Amino acid sequence: MKLKWKPKKLTLVIIPDANQSVVRFRIPHLFAYIAAACFSVLLLISIITYTLHANTVKAANDLQSKLNGASQQWNATLTSKNQTIEQLQNEVIQLSQQAEQMKAKVEEMKKLENDLKTIAQIDTGSSPTKDPVAIQNESGDNDSAQIGIGGSLNPVSQAEIMKLGEQTLASLSELDTEVKELQMSFTGTLQKVAVKQQQLRVTPTLWPTTTKVVTSSFGYRRDPFTYRPSFHSGIDFGAKENDPVFATADGRVVSTGTDRFHGNNIVIEHSKGLRTWYMHLNKILVNNGDNVEKGNTIGLVGSTGRSTGPHLHYEVLKNGESTDPRPYLKAVRKDD
Ligand SMILES: [Zn+2]
Structure with a gap:
């Protein structure tokens, strides 16, 4: 007996309207399977593509978000560093002003010592003293609010601040030496004054009566x-x-x-x-x-x-x- 393969067919019926004739399509089963398979593959590719795209977008967003966070943090750090640098620069300036005030005070003390020697009639030596320069305290004190300060805006560079810092350090070192010398000098003067005072006490300089006649x-x-x-x-x-x-x-x-x-x-x-x-x-x-x-x-x-x-x-x-x-x-x- 001979078997003859007879392909099965599907019939698609389309009924456009009640008054129109019915349209029939007869398609082989195989064609339907292939179409279904093609559709499934396309659907799968679409789903995979969509998923990949969605993941990529999410990763990009995450990265952008991280970048934004890092940028903000960096900006905050930069601002903080700038503030710290400005504060340090201001401190260098303040220190420099304090060194200048100290210098003026040391000169004032030298002058006082010379005045003391003059009063006590002790040899004043040969160390010349400059007149102390009165410097108003421009830093921190309550008085500063009442002192008029002004002038044009002249920003200073990092190099200038560095130079000022070095000069201040040198001034402070010099002051340290001067203060030590002054301390020794004062001790010597004090001893001389004490001797002079003792001499004066035993020298008959006082008038013996209250009369001036x-x-x-x-x-x-x-x-x-x-x-x-x-x-x-x-x-x-x-x-x-x-x-x-x-x-x-x-x-x-x-x-x-x-x-x-x-x-x-x-x-x-x-x-x-x-x-x-x-x-x-x-x-x-x-x-x-x-x-x-x-x-x-x-x-x-x-x-x-x-x-x-x-x-x-x-x-x-x-x-x-x-x-x-x-x-x-x-x-x-x-x-x-
Ligand atoms: Zn007499």
């Missing part, structure tokens, strides 16, 4: 009793009876007593062979051997001994010889 100076004169030429070995102060008499320097009382020439009198020993002698006192207020300080009241003015009336005869003895007390007396009086 000198009735008879040191030197040759006519004797008030004999009217003959004579030598006056001291100064007479025209003080009133019982006015206080002051020790003219620190010292030790080496003699108190009375006689018909000097009346009640006191001798005080100071230093370097210097003694002072106070005569014609009404009253002696110290004892032999007492230590007295400059300005202490040691007696009262009187007219005892060879005297025409109340006054103080005051002498300065150098190595036992009477000398003019006037050069020792400064314009410093107990009541000044």
